[in-house]
Structures are given as C-alpha cells and as structure tokens.
Amino acid sequence: MSAKNLHTITSPEDYQSKLSEDLERVSVTNFWAAWAEPCKEMGKVVAALAAKHENVLFLEVDAETLPDISESFEVESVPTFVVLKGHTLLGRVNGADAAELTKLVDLHSKKTTKPTSTSDKAPAPPLASVPTAEKEVTAAEPVEEKKEETTEELNARIKKIMDSDKVVLFMKGTPEAPRCGFSRQTVAILNEHNVKYTHFDILQDEAVRQGLKAYNDWPTFPQLIIGGELIGGLDILRESVENGEFKEALTNVGAV
Template sequence: MAGSVREVKTKDEFWKIVTDVNKNHLNVVHFWAEWASQCQMMDDVVKELTSERQLKEVKFLKVEAEALPDISQHYSVTSVPTFLLLKGNTVVDKVEGADAPTLTKKVHQQATKMIVQPPAEPSPSIEDLNSRLKKLVNTATCMLFMKGTPEEPCCGFSKKTVELLQKYNTQFSSFNILADQEVREGLKKFSNWPTYPQLYINGELVGGLDILKELDETGELEPMLPKKEDLNKRLGNLINKAPLMIFMKGSRDNPRCGFSKTLIGILNETGRKYETFDILQDEEVRQGLKTFSNWPTYPQIYVNGSLIGGLDIIKELQETGELDKTLNGE
C-alpha cells in the first residue's frame, strides 16, 4: 500500500505479494530484527520514502528476518538491516546495513527506470537440479515434501499426512514446496510422482497420502518410520556430539542473528574445531533445550557436554583471559 509499510507475518503472504501478476512492480523489503537498533533508525528513513509522491507506486514491506527464516535464507540475508529491491521475485538491487543515502538513491533509481520486463534468469541445468533434489531427499531419514510446514500445512492432504506421521511419533523433516517453484516442479519429474505431499524414506520415494493410508491399513507403515528419541535423551546426544558444541540461530557459515554472528567470530579467532546446530530448523530442540539447560536464550555453548553459557559469558571469559582454558574444558 502506497504511503505506508506493510509488515509481512507469514511466508505465504510474502510469496503472494512478490509473485504478483505485475512482475515489474517495485517492492522494497526491509529485513529487520527487534534487537537491532539500526533497524529502528531505518524505519524512519523508510517512512520518509513512503511519503514521497514520486514513489507512490512502490510497495514497502517489512520482514522479521528471524521469524521467517525460509525467506531470509532464500535471499541469502545474513545480517540486519538488509533491504532488497525486488521486481516480482527478482532481486534488482540490495542495500546492507543502515545506509540511508544509498537506500534512498537506489529506490529512486529503480522507481524511475522504464517499466521493462527483466530478462529471465537462465534455468538451471537438469544435472544441477537433479543433484540438488538428490541432496534434498536425503536431508533426513524421513523427508516430507509438502505444501506449508508441519505447524502450518497449506492443504488438507499435507495436514493429514503430518497427522499420520505424528500419530506414530515419527522423526521427520519437511520442505515447503510452495516456497521454491524450482523444487516444486522439478521433484515431480525426479520422482515421477505428479502430486504433493511426497514422502521419502532413506532417499527413496514411498508415495503420497493415498499410499501412506494403504500402508497404514495393512500395518506396514509404522515399522518403516523412524521414531523420535526421548527429548532429553536426544538433547543429551546433541550436546555431546562434539567437544565444543554451539546451539545458535543459523550456521557457522550463515549466522541468523547478531549474537550468533559475534560468537562465531570469537570462536573462529581461537582456531578451534566446533560443531553447530541451527535451532531455527528444529522447534522441538529450540524450546526443549531452554528447559534442559535452564538457559532461556541463544546461542548456547557447551564444552564436553557441559553448558558454559551464552555470548555474554564468552565475552567475559575473553576479557579476563580465561576463554582458552574454558574451551579446553579445564
């Protein structure tokens, strides 16, 4: 809406906006986080831009980067504030950081350009797409390709499939095919299965909801499904996965919050080997570890299975010269 900023709350709402029939419409998307004061400063800049008459056709959107991680990851947003200038679903420009002059300049440049259809991006080769799909179907022992997420299914078939898996306490991961058209279309050919959801076990296609129902009726389904571990047992195994284990938002190569990014920088300076776990990808671990460790925030650092604390503790240890000793487990 011209003259205001629309805060996008769900993935489906976002994709509906940016895949609007008018592929040349300019959307300016502000990826923000509540903890980043620079984002609040840039809110005032964006507010000024929305009031400019020559920008009345521009849509200004806000996306909380950590609340909608699939969108952030899709566009490789690794810090906040980040501004993407989109025409349709195509990124035409990008501004990282609280750089008001650059943002203003680039928004005006894109808004005043002639309305021309951007050239289509070259399609990935079949070989590259098949390689990506093969990795995806092997992401987890039990992998569900569905419309939406297990928490928010976007079709009745996906909802019933999730309910069936949960009925048997199944440990499974999922992929939202609505968020990636390439995967959505490519997997149909890859699996020779035209509809969704699709369930894979050990990288092999089992089928859709109708097949799962048949297997359930004959008693064949439950033995095929990997079961969830007891949560405390699972958490115990995770924190002992490596001598130095980090639970964070994102990964070492793609931290998804300022605290996690700062921590990775400190650890990398020590030269130590460590493993990370992305709590944004597993809500059960994200919530369960808070109770298990009696520590309410992330990141969390474990040495030899014992909690050290969060970023504030690591900074204190660094300042007092005790960090190396602590990371050695002494």
C-alpha cells in the same frame, strides 16, 4: 500513520501474494529484527521512502520470525534490503546504509515500464528460486575453480573444530558482534555463566556451515558443543540451564 504502500508481512504466502499483485512494480523488502538497533533507524528511512515513492511497494519482514523468506534471500544479518521488480532482483543493500538504499530506490522508482495485462503475468515462482545478489555471475566474471573437499575431509575438519576446546560455539558472527538474534542470546547465556569457549563463525565458511547440519543432524544455528558433543541450539541450552544439565555437562569436561 503509515503509507498505503508500506506493508508488514505475516507469512511466506502473504509475501508471495504481495509480490504477485503486479510483476512490473518495483518493491523493497526490509529484513529486520526487533533486537537490532540499526533496524529501528532504518525503519524510519523506509517509512520516509515509502511516503516519497508511492509507486514502489515496501515490504517489512521480521527476519527471525519468518526464516523461510530470509533463507530464500540468504539474509545473514539485519538490516538487509532487497529491491525487486516482480521476482527479478534489481539490487541489494546489506547493513544500515541509508544513502545507498535511497540511491537504489530513487534510481529504480523513476524507471517506466510497459504496462502488463493480468493475463500476461507469469505465476510467482517459489521463494527459493528468487535470485540473490551473491548468486549472480556475469559472463565477464571469471569463475575461480576450487578443489572441493570430500565428505570425509570435511567431516574430519568439523570434528577437529568441535574438539578444539571444551566448549565450542558455532554461530553467526562473533561474540562481540553476533549476526543473528539466536547467536546473540546464546552468547549472553554463556557470558552470564562465565563460560570460557571457542567460537566459529559459520558465515565465513559455507562448507562447514552446510556440513555441520548433516554431521550433527541439526539444521539450525547456533550449535553448542561441549566435550566434542552437540548439546543443541538456543532452546535446548535454555532447557539445560533450567534443569541443571548444562552445569553438569560443563563439570564433566572440566569447563567450570
């Protein structure tokens, strides 16, 4: 039997509603995915923490079923844990670090706050406005200025990567360690068909990640490139395998 303060989120609206019930309450959001083994063990940790800290709200979000929430917190891998007070970021744990998560929850669950009346509560901001740990910069931290690529320079670099091999996969993570379920499934299909390909980890280059969306007019990842041309994502790849277009495309560029 799960703790009363442990909830499975079903939609962005459900998530906002839960957070807005008490803006003085500390919450822990567990971003998970069914395919990731570490999530199963950390799920047990979350359940134990929920039973221990009844004053803390625990919310479980399927990172791939609810991408709007995941994108709002820039979740790149699972498990990821975000600790909030209302809509204010208190901390973040990336990965299956039970000790760090426990330490963070123990720390913030003990803090007492001044009660807030319902009339004093501010309306919930949109998900995209919730701060993420990566975006926080304190006054003491120097901000390194980098020369920005022009759109033309970025597009030239993207084209060079797309043309670097007969088959190129823009993915999250690497073939040995994919960092999202869609990338993992795409790699599995390519391996199943013994396709030799070059990969590019978009998580290591934000400019390419954002630029590629516009360049190929394709908003999601992974993106599979054959012969320098976009084939599509996982769904398109599956369809092309079933109707024979995938094999034909590989044959046309001499990749089989």
